[in-house]
Amino acid sequence: MGRSSCYDESGLKKGPWMPEEDEKLIAYIKQNGHGSWRALPKLAGLNRCGKSCRLRWTNYLKPDIKRGKFSQEEEKVIINLHSALGNKWSAIASHLPGRTDNEIKNLWNTHLKKKLLNSGIDPVTHRPRTDHHPDLFANLSQLFAVANLNSMMMKPLDNALRLQEEVAQLARNQLLQQLLQATESSVPQNLAADSLSANAPILGFNHAEYLQPNNNHLEGLINNPPEGFQSHPQGYHQSIHPQELPSNPQVVPNNLPCPGLYLPSNLANLGIQQPSNHSQILDNSVYFGGLSSPLINSEHNMGDNNLINSYIDPAALDTIPPLVSASIEMEKKNMPINSSILIDTWGEINLQDDHHEASD
DNA sequence: AAACCCCTCAACCGCCGAATC
DNA sequence: AGATTCGGCGGTTGAGGGGTT
Numbered sequence: 155m156g157r158s159s160c161y162d163e164s165g166l167k168k169g170p171w172m173p174e175e176d177e178k179l180i181a182y183i184k185q186n187g188h189g190s191w192r193a194l195p196k197l198a199g200l201n202r203c204g205k206s207c208r209l210r211w212t213n214y215l216k217p218d219i220k221r222g223k224f225s226q227e228e229e230k231v232i233i234n235l236h237s238a239l240g241n242k243w244s245a246i247a248s249h250l251p252g253r254t255d256n257e258i259k260n261l262w263n264t265h266l267k268k269k270l271l272n273s274g275i276d277p278v279t280h281r282p283r284t285d286h287h288p289d290l291f292a293n294l295s296q297l298f299a300v301a302n303l304n305s306m307m308m309k310p311l312d313n314a315l316r317l318q319e320e321v322a323q324l325a326r327n328q329l330l331q332q333l334l335q336a337t338e339s340s341v342p343q344n345l346a347a348d349s350l351s352a353n354a355p356i357l358g359f360n361h362a363e364y365l366q367p368n369n370n371h372l373e374g375l376i377n378n379p380p381e382g383f384q385s386h387p388q389g390y391h392q393s394i395h396p397q398e399l400p401s402n403p404q405v406v407p408n409n410l411p412c413p414g415l416y417l418p419s420n421l422a423n424l425g426i427q428q429p430s431n432h433s434q435i436l437d438n439s440v441y442f443g444g445l446s447s448p449l450i451n452s453e454h455n456m457g458d459n460n461l462i463n464s465y466i467d468p469a470a471l472d473t474i475p476p477l478v479s480a481s482i483e484m485e486k487k488n489m490p491i492n493s494s495i496l497i498d499t500w501g502e503i504n505l506q507d508d509h510h511e512a513s514d
Numbered sequence: 515a516a517a518c519c520c521c522t523c524a525a526c527c528g529c530c531g532a533a534t535c
Numbered sequence: 536a537g538a539t540t541c542g543g544c545g546g547t548t549g550a551g552g553g554g555t556t
Contacts, residue, residue: 168525168526169524169550170525170550171524171525190541191541191542192540192542204542205526205541205543206525208542208543209524209525210525212543213524213525214524214525241545241546242544242545243544243545244543244544255543256523256524256525256545257523259545260522260523260524261523263546263547264523265522
């Protein structure tokens with residue numbers, strides 16, 4: 155037996171609020187606070203149920219509510235937070251001062267969802283809509299978005315940081331596993347093994363251990379790169395000796411598109427190709443190698459400006475080609491789908507993103 | 515000018531978990 | 536410990552406005 159809705163109570167007014175009702179509610183709350191919402195309507199002289207009053211106040215009348223169009227930055231934040239939190243509108247709203255969960259929910263359902271869909275991105279998973287390619291980088295949009303929480307959630311509080319740390323840890327684990335899976339699946343096993351073992355002394359670590367998923371060495375490598383990988387403000391970039399360059403000019407070792415994420419050159423030899431314009435591919439706010447650093451080190455607190463950084467510019471979504479098409483084209487040509495395809499497409503997103511911002 | 519369609523967004527609804535009795 | 540109350544959340548609805556035919 156369910157309790158009857160407050161809206162069912164006979165005689166209580168429903169529907170749009172009249173200005174006089176608003177005035178009564180504002181006046182009462184200003185003077186007394188809302189107290190018990192259930193008791194409020196009677197005390198305030200309103201013929202409404204308490205729930206209706208609460209909703210009207212929190213979604214419309216509260217003085218600190220920011221009304222009007224959402225900015226590009228706010229849309230970015232919403233997309234990023236949604237990728238990590240899902241339909242937790244109140245949680246998302248808590249990161250957008252002056253915005254209500256209802257407003258954000260409406261924006262999502264009316265605008266952002268469509269934008270993502272039109273761009274070939276699944277608004278639920280935030281992954282490119284490549285149903286049949288469990289590809290390495292198909293998951294990266296989600297992971298990058300999660301990583302972006304590092305910068306976005308610095309101001310909000312301890313519980314947010316704890317959540318962030320958990321999500322970041324999960325993202326790291328997934329990325330590492332996917333790197334390994336991609337490595338193993340993209341080349342013949344013996345070639346992979348040969349390549350890895352041949353390069354092992356140069357890189358200074360044991361690839362047998364490297365190939366174990368969830369191996370702590372992987373995280374250690376990300377946070378403390380081996381010899382040959384130089385520290386860089388935005389991550390790690392390998393210094394490559396000429397003799398290490400591959401003969402195949404299309405295969406460029408390392409220099410992964412992600413600032414902060416590096417791969418040993420032998421992974422590049424295994425078929426991970428460098429995308430064009432790799433240094434611009436991803437936003438600088440994306441830190442994989444240093445994923446935990448901004449969390450721990452307050453120096454990395456970049457303030458609200460970092461809210462602007464995200465993996466997708468909503469405006470660019472209006473113009474970018476569907477992500478899925480690249481994979482389909484490659485399939486038509488009987489070419490293997492590898493990670494660089496999606497990265498290249500991401501490059502387009504971000505290039506257009508840059509173009510968009512430049513033209514603003 | 516009218517009919518139709520689409521979009522937006524305020525408000526409703528039902529459920530859930532926490533607090534209180 | 537169980538029942539009840541309350542506040543909050545996410546999903547859904549529908550009135551109204553604007554655009555198109």
